[in-house]
Amino acid sequence: MGFFLEVTIGGLLAGVLYSLVALGFVLIFKASGVFNFAQGTMVLFAALSLVRMMEVMPFWIAFPLACAIMIALAFVIERVVLRPLVNQEAIILFMATLGISFFLEGFGQAVWGSDIYTLNLGLPSGPTFILESVFDGGLLVEKLDIFAAIVAGALVTALAVFFQKTKVGLALRAVADDHQAAQSIGVPLNYIWLVVWSAAGIVALVAGMVWGAKLGVQFSIAFVALKALPVLILGGFTSVPGAIIGGLLIGLGEKLSEVYLGPVFGGGIENWFAYMLAMIFLMFRPQGLFGDRIIERV
Amino acid sequence: MLYRETGQFKTTYAADQAMFPIPQDRIGLWLILAIAFIGVPLIGSPYLFAGLLIPALILALAAIGLNILTGYCGQLSLGTGAFMAVGAYTAYNFVIRVPEMNLLLAFLLGGGMAALVGVLFGLPSLRIKGFYLAVATLAAQFFVDWVFIRIKWFVNYGSNASAPEPVLFGLALDTPVKKYLVVLAIVVIMALIAKNIVRGRVGRAWMAVRDMDIAAEIIGIRLLPTKLLAFAVSSFYCGVAGAMWGFLHLGAWEPLTFDINRSFQVLFMIIIGGLGSILGSFIGAGFISAVPILISLVPAALGVPISVATASHLESMIFGGLIIFFLIAEPNGIARLWQIGKEKLRLWPFPH
Numbered sequence: 001m002g003f004f005l006e007v008t009i010g011g012l013l014a015g016v017l018y019s020l021v022a023l024g025f026v027l028i029f030k031a032s033g034v035f036n037f038a039q040g041t042m043v044l045f046a047a048l049s050l051v052r053m054m055e056v057m058p059f060w061i062a063f064p065l066a067c068a069i070m071i072a073l074a075f076v077i078e079r080v081v082l083r084p085l086v087n088q089e090a091i092i093l094f095m096a097t098l099g100i101s102f103f104l105e106g107f108g109q110a111v112w113g114s115d116i117y118t119l120n121l122g123l124p125s126g127p128t129f130i131l132e133s134v135f136d137g138g139l140l141v142e143k144l145d146i147f148a149a150i151v152a153g154a155l156v157t158a159l160a161v162f163f164q165k166t167k168v169g170l171a172l173r174a175v176a177d178d179h180q181a182a183q184s185i186g187v188p189l190n191y192i193w194l195v196v197w198s199a200a201g202i203v204a205l206v207a208g209m210v211w212g213a214k215l216g217v218q219f220s221i222a223f224v225a226l227k228a229l230p231v232l233i234l235g236g237f238t239s240v241p242g243a244i245i246g247g248l249l250i251g252l253g254e255k256l257s258e259v260y261l262g263p264v265f266g267g268g269i270e271n272w273f274a275y276m277l278a279m280i281f282l283m284f285r286p287q288g289l290f291g292d293r294i295i296e297r298v
Numbered sequence: 299m300l301y302r303e304t305g306q307f308k309t310t311y312a313a314d315q316a317m318f319p320i321p322q323d324r325i326g327l328w329l330i331l332a333i334a335f336i337g338v339p340l341i342g343s344p345y346l347f348a349g350l351l352i353p354a355l356i357l358a359l360a361a362i363g364l365n366i367l368t369g370y371c372g373q374l375s376l377g378t379g380a381f382m383a384v385g386a387y388t389a390y391n392f393v394i395r396v397p398e399m400n401l402l403l404a405f406l407l408g409g410g411m412a413a414l415v416g417v418l419f420g421l422p423s424l425r426i427k428g429f430y431l432a433v434a435t436l437a438a439q440f441f442v443d444w445v446f447i448r449i450k451w452f453v454n455y456g457s458n459a460s461a462p463e464p465v466l467f468g469l470a471l472d473t474p475v476k477k478y479l480v481v482l483a484i485v486v487i488m489a490l491i492a493k494n495i496v497r498g499r500v501g502r503a504w505m506a507v508r509d510m511d512i513a514a515e516i517i518g519i520r521l522l523p524t525k526l527l528a529f530a531v532s533s534f535y536c537g538v539a540g541a542m543w544g545f546l547h548l549g550a551w552e553p554l555t556f557d558i559n560r561s562f563q564v565l566f567m568i569i570i571g572g573l574g575s576i577l578g579s580f581i582g583a584g585f586i587s588a589v590p591i592l593i594s595l596v597p598a599a600l601g602v603p604i605s606v607a608t609a610s611h612l613e614s615m616i617f618g619g620l621i622i623f624f625l626i627a628e629p630n631g632i633a634r635l636w637q638i639g640k641e642k643l644r645l646w647p648f649p650h
Binding site for chain 1: 419422444562617622
């Protein structure tokens with residue numbers, strides 16, 4: 001029982017990391033209908049910027065600077081890519097973000113270097129035991145994962161406040177509901193997109209910090225972020241709580257399957273389990289757990 | 299002046315339905331084929347064949363496959379690498395396990411197995427589309443990667459698949475030129491078949507599904523068989539391409555050869571070359587295969603040698619930039635530019 005709980009907690013905490021990446025996807029998809037394939041690379045780029053700047057300056061300068069870089073990036077993407085492609089089909093926009101992804105991957109590594117960098121945020125890390133009074137010997141958890149969960153919680157709260165209480169948040173929700181209607185009552189679409197991409201950039205930075213502290217800042221972060229796709233399928237493309245719960249479910253499913261099914265299949269099933277789960281899920285509930293119902297009109 | 303249809307009257311239905319209705323096009327095609335089959339083998343260096351022409355032609359075949367699915371039928375796929383892998387490993391297993399196996403037959407069987415797998419992973423396409431389907435094909439990609447890494451039977455209990463010297467009808471394909479000719483012949487034949495499929499009834503059904511699936515259903519196209527057929531044909535092409543990639547290009551390969559980067563590479567080919575165009579598949583494949591070579595050659599020629607890492611970063615930047623550029627400037631790729639050029643040429647030098 002103790003072991004099962006340990007795996008469960010480990011899985012849930014790993015899932016938090018997926019949720020962090022998925023959040024960025026959801027933000028952009030909700031507001032602009034763009035499926036941003038570059039989110040993973042944005043995570044890598046943000047983390048690389050932060051870690052390389054921290055080599056020469058303290059964290060409290062490097063972090064705002066990294067935020068500024070991500071906002072500048074959002075500005076460039078909006079100007080150079082999104083604006084000329086306005087009103088194109090969703091699939092064209094998707095492919096454009098694929099282009100962004102590749103460009104950013106090359107650009108980021110060309111500018112910041114392509115080694116593995118350790119990101120030391122001075123956070124507590126290493127395994128620790130909790131609930132020793134309940135279970136014999138307690139449960140083994142990673143301190144850093146708990147920190148990640150706290151960060152994710154804070155981020156989601158901040159986003160929720162931003163969406164619900166501010167004027168920009170209201171405009172964002174209006175755009176998400178209906179582009180044309182929002183535009184006709186005077187919501188500036190370009191500005192909203194800039195805000196959304198900036199927000200997604202900062203979420204990417206936070207995700208990159210947590211991932212980077214855990215794995216080291218390296219190229220594979222961009223690929224781990226692909227795991228956010230099944231998370232979205234499970235949670236629904238348009239729902240922030242969906243991204244969180246989807247991430248937790250994927251993390252949990254992955255760890256449990258690796259531990260209990262892995263020996264049967266010969267290990268390594270973590271790599272595809274999430275995708276398979278998502279694919280089977282798609283057959284029954286394409287809009288995800290919390291997504292808006294997909295309605296098509298001729 | 300030279301290139302125009304004026305005065306070319308068609309007197310038979312066959313002429314009206316010809317693949318290349320304009321004689322100049324036909325002459326051009328025969329010329330290109332003659333150069334490719336006779337001219338190039340006479341003058342090309344082994345490096346040209348092994349480094350550029352063979353991989354470009356094989357990837358062109360994979361691009362045709364993906365174009366059938368994505369460009370013609372509108373089903374986005376990120377699993378091209380997986381289907382190529384299935385083709386390659388199936389052909390490999392037939393060749394090493396069945397004595398006296400004919401190489402062409404092995405390729406076809408590889409394609410057939412890839413088609414089966416393609417249909418399996420295409421099943422969700424009835425209910426989902428767009429990005430959702432892309433995720434389903436990603437599932438195929440990662441699952442197939444895993445299968446060929448973990449299940450050692452497929453690689454004959456070695457660390458990677460090492461194909462025996464390819465032999466075709468008793469003739470050993472031991473030089474790049476021979477391999478090139480075989481690849482060229484297979485690619486040309488399959489491209490002609492693809493061209494005829496997409497302009498026939500089946501291809502029109504695919505395009506109707508791509509343009510609007512609900513409308514297509516209303517005019518009596520059955521969605522599931524149509525989409526699954528697209529998956530099958532597309533995967534068959536990818537499978538044959540994968541088998542050729544393993545046997546005629548690499549010789550020995552590891553599962554990573556067909557990982558997700560291969561899928562992206564082929565996808566970029568059809569975006570840059572032209573979605574929904576067989577010609578575009580060739581142009582895109584040639585273009586994408588040539589860029590890395592140019593990146594490695596041009597800076598050195600200019601006297602600014604760059605490191606391998608920089609070159610690979612530069613490569614992804616250039617590909618990413620080009621994709622964005624093409625999507626903005628000409629979403630239908632280079633093939634469309636070519637078409638526009640031809641239209642201009644028809645009127646030249648007297649544009650009304």
